[in-house]
Amino acid sequence: MASRSIRLAVIPGDGIGPEVVAEGLKILEAVAPSSGLAFEQTSYDLGAARWHRTGETLPDSVLEELRGQDVILLGAVGDPSVPSGTLERGLLLRTRFELDHYVNLRPVKLFPGVKTPLADVTPDDIDMVVVREGTEGPYTGVGGVLRKGTGHEVATQESVNTAFGVERVVRYAFEVAASRPRKRLTLVHKDNVLTFAGDLYQRTLKRVGEEYPQVSTDYCHVDAATMFFVSQPRRFDVIVTDNLFGDIITDIGAAIAGGIGLAASGNVNPDRTAPSMFEPVHGSAPDIAGQGKADPTATILSVAMLLDHIGAGDAARRVEQAVSDDLAERGALGTRSTAQIGDAIAKRVSG
Amino acid sequence: MASRSIRLAVIPGDGIGPEVVAEGLKILEAVAPSSGLAFEQTSYDLGAARWHRTGETLPDSVLEELRGQDVILLGAVGDPSVPSGTLERGLLLRTRFELDHYVNLRPVKLFPGVKTPLADVTPDDIDMVVVREGTEGPYTGVGGVLRKGTGHEVATQESVNTAFGVERVVRYAFEVAASRPRKRLTLVHKDNVLTFAGDLYQRTLKRVGEEYPQVSTDYCHVDAATMFFVSQPRRFDVIVTDNLFGDIITDIGAAIAGGIGLAASGNVNPDRTAPSMFEPVHGSAPDIAGQGKADPTATILSVAMLLDHIGAGDAARRVEQAVSDDLAERGALGTRSTAQIGDAIAKRVSG
Ligand SMILES: CC(C)[C@H](C(=O)O)[C@@H](O)C(=O)O
Ligand SMILES: CC(C)[C@H](C(=O)O)[C@@H](O)C(=O)O
Numbered sequence: 294m295a296s297r298s299i300r301l302a303v304i305p306g307d308g309i310g311p312e313v314v315a316e317g318l319k320i321l322e323a324v325a326p327s328s329g330l331a332f333e334q335t336s337y338d339l340g341a342a343r344w345h346r347t348g349e350t351l352p353d354s355v356l357e358e359l360r361g362q363d364v365i366l367l368g369a370v371g372d373p374s375v376p377s378g379t380l381e382r383g384l385l386l387r388t389r390f391e392l393d394h395y396v397n398l399r400p401v402k403l404f405p406g407v408k409t410p411l412a413d414v415t416p417d418d419i420d421m422v423v424v425r426e427g428t429e430g431p432y433t434g435v436g437g438v439l440r441k442g443t444g445h446e447v448a449t450q451e452s453v454n455t456a457f458g459v460e461r462v463v464r465y466a467f468e469v470a471a472s473r474p475r476k477r478l479t480l481v482h483k484d485n486v487l488t489f490a491g492d493l494y495q496r497t498l499k500r501v502g503e504e505y506p507q508v509s510t511d512y513c514h515v516d517a518a519t520m521f522f523v524s525q526p527r528r529f530d531v532i533v534t535d536n537l538f539g540d541i542i543t544d545i546g547a548a549i550a551g552g553i554g555l556a557a558s559g560n561v562n563p564d565r566t567a568p569s570m571f572e573p574v575h576g577s578a579p580d581i582a583g584q585g586k587a588d589p590t591a592t593i594l595s596v597a598m599l600l601d602h603i604g605a606g607d608a609a610r611r612v613e614q615a616v617s618d619d620l621a622e623r624g625a626l627g628t629r630s631t632a633q634i635g636d637a638i639a640k641r642v643s644g
Numbered sequence: 645m646a647s648r649s650i651r652l653a654v655i656p657g658d659g660i661g662p663e664v665v666a667e668g669l670k671i672l673e674a675v676a677p678s679s680g681l682a683f684e685q686t687s688y689d690l691g692a693a694r695w696h697r698t699g700e701t702l703p704d705s706v707l708e709e710l711r712g713q714d715v716i717l718l719g720a721v722g723d724p725s726v727p728s729g730t731l732e733r734g735l736l737l738r739t740r741f742e743l744d745h746y747v748n749l750r751p752v753k754l755f756p757g758v759k760t761p762l763a764d765v766t767p768d769d770i771d772m773v774v775v776r777e778g779t780e781g782p783y784t785g786v787g788g789v790l791r792k793g794t795g796h797e798v799a800t801q802e803s804v805n806t807a808f809g810v811e812r813v814v815r816y817a818f819e820v821a822a823s824r825p826r827k828r829l830t831l832v833h834k835d836n837v838l839t840f841a842g843d844l845y846q847r848t849l850k851r852v853g854e855e856y857p858q859v860s861t862d863y864c865h866v867d868a869a870t871m872f873f874v875s876q877p878r879r880f881d882v883i884v885t886d887n888l889f890g891d892i893i894t895d896i897g898a899a900i901a902g903g904i905g906l907a908a909s910g911n912v913n914p915d916r917t918a919p920s921m922f923e924p925v926h927g928s929a930p931d932i933a934g935q936g937k938a939d940p941t942a943t944i945l946s947v948a949m950l951l952d953h954i955g956a957g958d959a960a961r962r963v964e965q966a967v968s969d970d971l972a973e974r975g976a977l978g979t980r981s982t983a984q985i986g987d988a989i990a991k992r993v994s995g
Contacts, residue, residue, distance in 0.1 A: 371836075377846075381836040410874050412763040431782075431803070431838060438840045442847070446807035448840040452782070456797035483888070485722075485732040487782065489789045489799040495728075496793070516895035519870060523761050523899040537834070541892060544867035548874040 296331040299603055302362040302568065307340040307380075308577025309587035309631075310368025316589030316635030317366055317596045320612055323639040324600070328608040335362065339384055341372035341577075350383030356391055364599055365570035368592065369577040382434060389427050392567035394560035395458065396465050397425035397539060398598065399574065401526075401546030404555070406621035411549055414526065419550050421529040422473070424466040425539025427560055429458045430490070432536040454490040454535070459497045465563055466533035467505045476508045477530035481518045481538055490535065498533070519545055547574055554588030555620075557595040559602060571599040585630035590616060593638055615641035647682040650954055653713040653919065658691040658731075659928025660938035660982075661719025667940030667986030668717055668947045671963055674990040675951070679959040686713065690735055691928075692723035701734030707742055715950055716921035719943065720928040733785060740778050743918035745911035746809065747816050748776035748890060749949065750925065752877075752897030755906070757972035762900055765877065770901050772880040773824070775817040776890025778911055780809045781841070783887040805841040805886070810848045816914055817884035818856045827859045828881035832869045832889055841886065849884070870896055898925055905939030906971075908946040910953060922950040936981035941967060944989055966992035 303318065305311035321332055337359070343349055359365060365388075370380045389397070403409055403419035435451040463480075470478040480498050484491025495512065502510050513521065515538045521528050522545045534542065547556035556574035573591030581587060593616055601609035615638045629637070654669065656662035672683055688710070694700055710716060716739075721731045740748070754760055754770035780803075787801040821829040831849050835842025846863065853861050864872065866889045872879050873896045885893065898907035907925035924942030932938060944967055952960035966989045980988070 377842070378836040378839040382839065386837070410763060411761050413761070431801075434839075436803070436838075436840050438844070440807075444807050444811075446844060448805045448844040450782075450803040450805075450838045450841050452787070452801040452803075454799045454801075456791075456795050460795075483891070485729045486737070486888075486891075487787075487801045488729040488733065488785075489787050490801050491728070493789070493797060493799040516891050519892055519896045520899040520904065523874060523896060524903065537837075540834070540837075540867050541870055545870045545874060545896065548871040552875065553871065 296325070296329045298331045298333055300361070300363045301332045301334050302359050302365040303334055303336045304339050304365065304367040304370075305336065306368040306370040306577060307342070307372045308369055308579040308582040310340070310370065310577055312582070312585065312587050312631045313573060313589040313592040314366060314368040316631060317592040319635045319639045320593050320596050320642060323643040324608045324612060327643075328600075328605050330605060330608070340370045340380060341375045344375055344380065350380055351387050356388075359388070359392070360567055362568045364568050364603055366596065366599060367570055367572040369573065369575060371577045372579055386432060386434075388570060389560050392560075392570065393428060393562045393564070394570060395426065395428045395462055396559075396561040396563055397427040397536070398559040398561050399423040399425060399539070399543040399546065400557065401543065401550050403550045404617050404620045406624060407551035407555065409549055409551055411523065411526075414549075418527040421526070421546070422469055422531050423539055423543050423546060424462060424469060424531060424533045425543065426458065426462045426534070426536045428536075429453050429455060430536035452487070452490055452535070452537070454493055456493065456497070459493055460501060463494070463497045463501050463533055466531055467501055467508055470508045470531040471505055473530060475530040478508050478510045479529055479532050480510065480512045481515050481532050481534040481542060482512070483515050483538070484512070485514065494535070515542065518542055522546060522549055543574060553591070555590050555594065557591050557598055559595065559598040561602065569602050571595040571602070585632060587631050589631050589635050590620070593635070611642050612638075647676070647680045649682045649684055651712070651714045652683045652685050653710055653716040654685055654687045655690050655716065655718040655721075656687065657719040657721040657928060658693070658723045659720055659930040659933040661691070661721065661928055663933070663936065663938050663982045664924060664940040664943040665717060665719040667982060668943040670986045670990045671944050671947050671993060674994040675959045675963060678994075679951075679956050681956060681959070691721045691731060692726045695726055695731065701731055702738050707738075710739070710743070711918055713919045715919050715954055717947065717950060718921055718923040720924065720926060722928045723930055737783060737785075739921060740911050743911075743921065744779060744913045744915070745921060746777065746779045746813055747910075747912040747914055748778040748887070749910040749912050750774040750776060750890070750894040750897065751908065752894065752901050754901045755968050755971045757975060758902035758906065760900055760902055762874065762877075765900075769878040772877070772897070773820055773882050774890055774894050774897060775813060775820060775882060775884045776894065777809065777813045777885070777887045779887075780804050780806060781887035803838070803841055803886070803888075805844050807844065807848070810844055811852060814845070814848045814852050814884055817882055818852055818859055821859045821882040822856055824881060826881040829859050829861045830880055830883050831861065831863045832866050832883050832885040832893060833863070834866050834889070835863070836865065845886070866893065869893055873897060873900055894925060904942070906941050906945065908942050908949055910946065910949040912953065920953055922946040922953070936983060938982045940982050940986050941971070944986070962993050963989075
């Protein structure tokens with residue numbers, strides 16, 4: 294059978310990034326032949342090391358090359374030796390903004406057998422998808438500083454929200470909600486304080502919602518939402534929220550669903566005007582880098598999302614099932630290395 | 645013994661507000677005689693009912709009267725019949741801003757016997773104080789909307805942070821940290837994205853910290869902090885953070901420490917240029933209003949903070965101990981009404 298060729302950009306990044314990406318690629322290779330896929334990989338050296346060497350975070354030429362790819366897999370970027378924000382803004386957020394990743398898709402799902410810090414919850418209680426806006430809100434970088442270092446310093450950060458930007462992410466969230474059994478969409482915001490932005494989200498939810506009568510909607514303040522994540526996670530099916538609130542609640546989501554080692558994400562451009570980028574939610578964890586201790590599961594689940602995005606839904610489900618089976622047995626298996634976990638999951642998907 | 649007279653403004657507010665405030669006042673009355681205090685109460689009719697009747701949220705004349713009081717006790721404001729934000733911005737936030745409540749003080753403490761949704765934690769693991777900035781950040785109301793209702797709408801919200809505002813709250817947090825056994829202060833922010841504001845907080849922490857060599861400091865991104873609240877709450881002693889991050893993390897704090905029914909707060913003006921205001925973190929809960937179902941404990945703990953603020957530290961500790969004793973026995977007591985809980989705690993403080 295002729296295989297479909299996919300141009301895959303790989304950004305291993307810093308710390309544990311290269312280790313977990315290696316396992317993600319192992320899974321892609323394992324699933325490719327039987328799915329009629331062939332990955333043409335190009336690896337990009339971006340992150341702390343390059344910044345130290347050249348001062349570059351994401352050169353324009355590399356950005357242009359990335360645009361020519363079909364899809365991107367990223368490990369993690371960041372190192373304490375680099376000033377905070379340099380790589381985050383210059384590489385990670387720049388990619389999300391330039392490639393118009395307006396949906397930051399983050400499933401929060403407790404797999405059977407996974408230990409959660411919450412008492413009294415079962416996998417049935419935690420199964421949601423957070424649709425986080427990815428290209429505006431407080432992440433625009435708009436703002437500045439006046440009289441820096443003096444007693445009269447003023448530092449501002451501006452959250453910019455547009456009808457265009459809000460509508461497209463809300464619409465996407467309705468599509469996700471409509472495809473799920475519970476068909477429930479919750480807007481998470483802080484409309485009693487951030488009245489201008491909150492009102493735009495509220496009106497948009499209402500207007501777009503008229504096209505989705507089968508989806509029930511409600512609203513929850515972000516502060517209350519974080520509480521419900523801990524006390525009644527079952528309350529949520531699909532959540533749509535702004536860039537910053539989404540950042541925060543998906544970390545609590547990761548915490549309740551077994552930890553950051555399992556949390557996957559997709560920075561998605563649903564219009565496919567540029568490649569989407571898949572990455573584990575966790576960071577580069579320099580403290581455990583190079584020791585084979587990192588859990589590659591979040592990357593492997595991100596690979597499943599990547600497969601789904603490129604139209605290989607069957608392969609995506611096989612990978613997710615393999616992860617699920619592996620997780621169910623972990624308790625009995627003792628400590629395994631990064632590669633051992635990757636090998637075990639690869640074996641399940643190929644076998 | 646001659647008693648010290650304290651002018652106490654009471655704002656019962658909406659929903660369960662009046663019910664829980666009644667119990668708070670019961671405790672104040674119970675503790676007053678033996679503490680040499682006499683409360684001169686003035687009750688202010690503010691909230692949804694007044695807004696419906698007169699369109700007023702906080703008339704200037706009432707604000708001026710409040711300024712002449714020594715301290716304020718607030719129940720809760722808000723009702724679904726009032727457009728979101730009206731009372732929050734017009735009454736609650738206006739009071740915090742006008743009376744310069746630059747410290748929003750929120751203890752997060754798991755009392756013995758209280759059920760937490762977290763598995764494997766004990767009261768030793770959850771004992772922190774969040775010092776939330778109260779008068780700037782994203783709560784300023786700065787921002788606006790352009791081309792409202794069109795496809796070209798732009799809605800902005802601006803976070804404004806000043807050297808003046810950041811320094812005074814950071815300094816307060818160092819004082820709190822220095823007074824506690826662990827002497828540890830964590831800055832919670834998102835300095836890798838909100839680089840201007842985050843940098844101002846970081847530099848201020850460093851500079852003011854030189855005056856407090858006995859306090860150890862560290863930094864945690866807000867997203868990671870929410871995760872640690874769930875997975876390793878012990879990590880935190882005192883936290884200093886901005887207005888919005890403080891709002892969010894204290895709700896998770898409430899969730900892990902036994903729920904919003906127990907979370908107390910103080911809107912404090914440490915310079916005493918205007919009265920401080922104490923209030924439970926919870927809202928007006930209109931769904932259970934008037935049924936005697938509300939838990940007055942958060943209000944009673946807020947009353948303890950109020951007592952501490954007016955210099956009645958012994959009385960404050962007696963109230964806190966009475967609450968602690970009551971909580972320790974709750975499991976065995978079955979359901980009690982709002983007034984029954986108040987009575988039981990009042991009996992302990994007076995007896
Ligand atoms: C590293 C940081 C810029 C990033 C974010 O805030 O979006 C991260 O926390 C995430 O959630 O992907
Ligand atoms: C009601 C609302 C304006 C308020 C806030 O956001 O500060 C509340 O959530 C709180 O935490 O006191």
